[in-house]
Amino acid sequence: MTEAVSRVGVVGAGQMGGGIAEVSARAGADVLVWEATEELAAGGRARILKSLDRAVSSGKITERERDQAAERLTFTTDLADFADRQLVVEAIVENEAVKAEIFGKLDAVITDPDAVLASNTSSLPIQRIATATKNPGRVLGLHFFNPVPVLPLVEVISSLSTSEAAAARAEQFASEVLGKQVVRATDRSGFIVNALLVPYLLSAIRMYESGFATAEDIDKGMMLGCAHPMGPLKLADLVGLDTVKFIADAMYAEYKEPTYAAPPLLLRLVEAGYVGKKSGRGIYEYP
Ligand code: CAA
Numbered sequence: 001m002t003e004a005v006s007r008v009g010v011v012g013a014g015q016m017g018g019g020i021a022e023v024s025a026r027a028g029a030d031v032l033v034w035e036a037t038e039e040l041a042a043g044g045r046a047r048i049l050k051s052l053d054r055a056v057s058s059g060k061i062t063e064r065e066r067d068q069a070a071e072r073l074t075f076t077t078d079l080a081d082f083a084d085r086q087l088v089v090e091a092i093v094e095n096e097a098v099k100a101e102i103f104g105k106l107d108a109v110i111t112d113p114d115a116v117l118a119s120n121t122s123s124l125p126i127q128r129i130a131t132a133t134k135n136p137g138r139v140l141g142l143h144f145f146n147p148v149p150v151l152p153l154v155e156v157i158s159s160l161s162t163s164e165a166a167a168a169r170a171e172q173f174a175s176e177v178l179g180k181q182v183v184r185a186t187d188r189s190g191f192i193v194n195a196l197l198v199p200y201l202l203s204a205i206r207m208y209e210s211g212f213a214t215a216e217d218i219d220k221g222m223m224l225g226c227a228h229p230m231g232p233l234k235l236a237d238l239v240g241l242d243t244v245k246f247i248a249d250a251m252y253a254e255y256k257e258p259t260y261a262a263p264p265l266l267l268r269l270v271e272a273g274y275v276g277k278k279s280g281r282g283i284y285e286y287p
């Protein structure tokens, strides 16, 4: 087994990249985060610091642990700075072409053959991302759940080309360094969790769109009737309606089944820029 990962790279400081960077820094890793511009990097850093403050307020970490985690986080806009990273998690927009370009660059910059290049993709086949590299054996899926500091699961997805050494190293990082629970999934769009969750979220949007029930009652039904922590429409807003649409499109392209087709209301909300909690308005409003 190769040495445990202590130098982590995170590509993207949106809600998922920020969460992955935060839990990695809290676990003691040296974390380098890439964003496209200084402004996006500053925004990402501010969100992580706010989340660390929240962890202090709820008694999960001490002020000293917060400060130490913050010191372990560095930001860059240059992927060439990732040359010494042992494991990179890409967490940018759910778009195959954009991810493929990033993986091609990471593969060229990181020469250590034992380094792991992971994608946090929700739905894109890992095989297609891996083909953008010359070393597909070290490319895999490392799929975290939102909010990352709260949810304990990580899916590890091997493509047909992924080496078992890379998968084992990624699993060891997720379980032993981050303290997450790991499940292994096959390289099919949506893996385990989203293959079940996304048709449910889309069904809830269709139910609301048809006027069958109010958004509040649909959510209340699943919270109180099935003990879910939040209803499907609030959850779609939390994930991001843009991301829900990108995932639905990828799953529809993979399976060609109507259950994965994005309903018109989802398309209209995304076109309007009402993409959920992160934009202040989605199915619900977030003042
Ligand atoms: N970051 C860090 N911590 C957070 C947080 C965030 N964004 N949101 C909530 N928390 C913490 C709070 O600090 C609080 O911690 P304490 O109990 O220690 O005080 C705890 O979580 C509960 O938070 P709240 O009391 O504020 O709110 P809540 O009880 O309503 O829980 C929730 C909020 C954690 C989001 C909960 O509703 C939940 O788990 N919802 C379901 C989330 C889910 O299903 N996620 C999966 C999405 S699908 C996915 O991720 C895959 C994909 O590819 C799309």
Ligand code: NAD
Pocket: 011, 012, 013, 014, 015, 016, 017, 035, 036, 040, 091, 092, 093, 094, 095, 098, 120, 121, 122, 123, 143, 144, 145, 146, 238, 239, 240, 243, 278
């Ligand atoms: P987000 O909208 O919060 O962040 C998007 C990130 O992508 C930002 O860092 C942004 O700067 C970057 N980005 C956008 N366009 C780009 C481009 N053209 N080139 C380079 N970078 C670009 O999204 P998120 O929710 O953090 O999702 C990120 C990834 O994680 C996606 O692949 C998504 O499917 C996956 N994911 C999301 C969730 C969720 O619940 N939101 C859960 C698990 C996995």
